[in-house]
Amino acid sequence: MFVRIVKMSFHEENIPAFLENFEIIKDKIRNATGNRLLELYQDKTNKCIFFTYSYWETEEDLENYRKSELFNEVWAFTKQLFNDKPEAWSVDKIASLK
Template sequence: MFVRIVKMSFHEDKIEAFLTNFHEVKQNIRNFPGNRFLELYQDKNNPSVFFTYSYWETEADLENYRKSELFIEVWAYTKQFFNAKPEAWSVDKLVSLE
């Protein structure tokens, strides 16, 4: 399992549209085969910056999602609201304390 972190920055007047759409599709993303966890964060100092944080079983699962109709539709809708290029990281979790 690995973690995918995506940083997205939005035009201020488009945040509500992004959030509305995210809430409509979040269960579909979370229930996509191989996805084990999904969270959305908003930066405390810059409310235009958001991060998605998700766990994937395998890199192939993430790639299947990225090639899916669901991702293509969500990303096409979301990217029109960006005010900066998104950034993404795939990382291995080394330590987790509860």
């Protein structure tokens, strides 16, 4: 399993549209084959910056999602709202303490 982190920055006036769309599509993303977790975070000091954290069983699962019609629809809508280029990282979890 690995973690995909995506940083997105939005024009302030576009934040409500992003959040509304995320609410509609979040369960579909979470139910994509191989997805084990989906979380959305908002930066505490810059409310225009958001992060998604998603856990995937395999890199192939993430790539299949990224090639899906769902991803294409989500990304086509979301990228119109950005005020900066998004950044993404695929990382392996080393430790998790509870």
